Amino acid sequence: xxxxxxxxxxxxxxxxxxxxxxxxxxxxxxxxxxxxxxxxxxxxxxxxxxxxxxxxxxxxxxxxxxxxxxxxxxxxxxxxxxxxxxxxxxxxxxxxxxxxxxxxxxxxxxxxxxxxxxxxxxxxxxxxxxxxxxxxxxxxxxxxxxxxxxxxxxxxxxxxxxxxxxxxxxxxxxxxxxxxxxxxxxxxxxxxxxxxxxxxxxxxxxxxxxxxxxxxxxxxxxxxxxxxxxxxxxxxxxxxxxxxxxx
Numbered sequence: 001x002x003x004x005x006x007x008x009x010x011x012x013x014x015x016x017x018x019x020x021x022x023x024x025x026x027x028x029x030x031x032x033x034x035x036x037x038x039x040x041x042x043x044x045x046x047x048x049x050x051x052x053x054x055x056x057x058x059x060x061x062x063x064x065x066x067x068x069x070x071x072x073x074x075x076x077x078x079x080x081x082x083x084x085x086x087x088x089x090x091x092x093x094x095x096x097x098x099x100x101x102x103x104x105x106x107x108x109x110x111x112x113x114x115x116x117x118x119x120x121x122x123x124x125x126x127x128x129x130x131x132x133x134x135x136x137x138x139x140x141x142x143x144x145x146x147x148x149x150x151x152x153x154x155x156x157x158x159x160x161x162x163x164x165x166x167x168x169x170x171x172x173x174x175x176x177x178x179x180x181x182x183x184x185x186x187x188x189x190x191x192x193x194x195x196x197x198x199x200x201x202x203x204x205x206x207x208x209x210x211x212x213x214x215x216x217x218x219x220x221x222x223x224x225x226x227x228x229x230x231x232x233x234x235x236x237x238x239x240x241x242x243x244x245x246x247x
Contacts, residue, residue: 028207037209071111071212073098073142073194074184078106081193084207094205095141095197096213098184104146104192106184110175111140111212119148119155120168126195127188132181138211139203143195146185 026039039045072078082097100106114134121128126143133139148155151171158167175181184194198211 098194100192104185108182110179110181112177116173139199141197145182147183
């Protein structure tokens with residue numbers, strides 16, 4: 001009798017449609033990246049589905065889990081100046097912006113074992129952009145770089161060969177987790193900083209926190225004014241073209 005009654009009540013309340021996000025005190029859909037990360041830590045929770053099933057035709061994809069230490073791109077604390085999903089007027093911010101205290105050349109370390117799949121150079125938008133495909137299946141995008149380190153020679157060779165500044169190449173050079181990968185800068189748009197995105201298949205962008213990225217900011221400093229600023233509800237300059245994944 002109790003079983004039947006429970007089923008009737010559950011049907012009336014739509015139990016089958018209640019999501020994990022609604023049951024959990026931490027709701028990624030209603031919280032910003034900072035609040036969601038703090039909530040998970042406060043309740044000792046991990047991201048639902050942290051151990052995703054491997055795709056039949058691709059590498060196993062893992063996201064933030066309890067046993068994975070957070071990734072800090074500089075191997076030290078750095079302030080966030082812009083968070084994921086901020087309203088930029090005609091688009092939403094696709095990643096995290098880390099302050100480099102108005103300095104260029106901060107070393108960016110590899111988040112995992114993987115391969116540099118693409119480098120591109122432009123005076124606009126992302127500036128010098130590196131795409132790094134990790135063994136987890138995630139692609140890490142590092143924008144506004146000042147240098148690609150040992151890969152700069154490949155870039156310059158392509159520029160001389162094509163007699164063009166704007167080039168794109170696929171080095172397919174492997175790095176190990178913790179290796180010096182690239183160097184933050186101010187190429188493209190903005191003051192010196194690191195713009196970092198995490199992409200899945202077909203360039204599907206996710207919150208970097210779900211990929212194990214650390215915000216590395218004390219909670220009482222998270223919304224203080226920084227030189228690069230939080231650009232919520234700010235409209236980009238008229239000459240900036242709209243893009244699906246813009247810095």
